Amino acid sequence: MLDNLSMGHEKAVRWGPLAKVDLRDRDGVLNVFKEYRPEAVVHFAACSFVGESMQDPGKYFANNTVGSQNLLDALVAHDVHDIVFSSTCATYGEPDTMPISEQTPQHPVNPYGQSKLMVEEMLAWYGQIHGLRWAALRYFNVAGADPDAEIGEEHDPESHLIPLAIWAAQGKRDQLSVFGTDYPTPDGTAIRDYIHVWDLVQAHLLALDFLQADSGPLQANLGTGNGHSVRQVIDTVGAVTGLEVPSLDTDRRAGDPPELVADARRATQQLQWTPQRSDLPTMVEDAWAWFRQQS
Numbered sequence: 001m002l003d004n005l006s007m008g009h010e011k012a013v014r015w016g017p018l019a020k021v022d023l024r025d026r027d028g029v030l031n032v033f034k035e036y037r038p039e040a041v042v043h044f045a046a047c048s049f050v051g052e053s054m055q056d057p058g059k060y061f062a063n064n065t066v067g068s069q070n071l072l073d074a075l076v077a078h079d080v081h082d083i084v085f086s087s088t089c090a091t092y093g094e095p096d097t098m099p100i101s102e103q104t105p106q107h108p109v110n111p112y113g114q115s116k117l118m119v120e121e122m123l124a125w126y127g128q129i130h131g132l133r134w135a136a137l138r139y140f141n142v143a144g145a146d147p148d149a150e151i152g153e154e155h156d157p158e159s160h161l162i163p164l165a166i167w168a169a170q171g172k173r174d175q176l177s178v179f180g181t182d183y184p185t186p187d188g189t190a191i192r193d194y195i196h197v198w199d200l201v202q203a204h205l206l207a208l209d210f211l212q213a214d215s216g217p218l219q220a221n222l223g224t225g226n227g228h229s230v231r232q233v234i235d236t237v238g239a240v241t242g243l244e245v246p247s248l249d250t251d252r253r254a255g256d257p258p259e260l261v262a263d264a265r266r267a268t269q270q271l272q273w274t275p276q277r278s279d280l281p282t283m284v285e286d287a288w289a290w291f292r293q294q295s
């Protein structure tokens, strides 16, 4: 595991060693490859706050794009061929048509999405020129927790809806802000496609097998194709926890599309991947089991 611990937690590293290295440190990354000789790489490291990227784009291009280039160069230098990359639905921007398939044009509307799209483009060139075998998995909204409740979401600041709703229910923050109640959706709140982290992990394992079978490259959405509104999430958190979720309706946030839902058929077909835990109640139950242990 390579991580600079800017956002990550050492206690979450359960299996194998941790190299505390920043991807922007080119020599440091090369040394990790020299020391640990990985067979393949799964590349999660990134800054991922859309709002921050609109304030400080340079941080996103340096960390996410240049950092990834250092990583790709280390793969090439050490003859490592396979890489699975955490991409995002933010590479699509604000498409007019739903669901979003991999053919939907990628027009990011913030530096975060752009920084990730640039990595996808680098992967294609490194694949063509250096023979890297790669998969870019475009996550929609990741949710849930380890089903054994050992590892859960611990972001600071937290920006994800389910943790924020649970905190509000637990009284750890005053109330949950509902950004926009006048969207053209059935209940007026924004709709997103949530995917359980457990199912996401399974997709990564399948993607590694896919690459090692020389079946790549692969660009695939990871979502379920089922959207849930902010209100539905709040109601589910209330039902699962048995607690009230205090919320406050506020204005829409700039750049928040009404609906982002994946067409995830490519991942299901190419990887034989079937989400098992990504129904909304299970995601909230698993998140709740973890959060309850923290208090």
Ligand SMILES: NC(=O)c1ccc[n+]([C@@H]2O[C@H](COP(=O)([O-])OP(=O)(O)OC[C@H]3O[C@@H](n4cnc5c(N)ncnc54)[C@H](O)[C@@H]3O)[C@@H](O)[C@H]2O)c1
Pocket (backbone or CB within 6 Å): 002, 003, 004, 005, 006, 007, 008, 009, 021, 022, 023, 024, 043, 044, 045, 046, 047, 048, 063, 067, 086, 087, 088, 089, 138, 139, 140, 141, 142, 143, 155
């Ligand atoms: N969580 C989601 O809903 C979601 C959706 C789409 C894409 N993604 C992508 O999935 C990946 C993981 O997301 P997450 O929600 O777990 O975020 P996270 O912030 O919890 O994890 C990112 C990790 O990368 C590390 N990191 C950041 N910059 C680094 C650097 N320069 N060098 C070394 N380590 C560095 C952080 O310390 C952290 O442990 C990210 O690439 C993110 O863009 C997440």
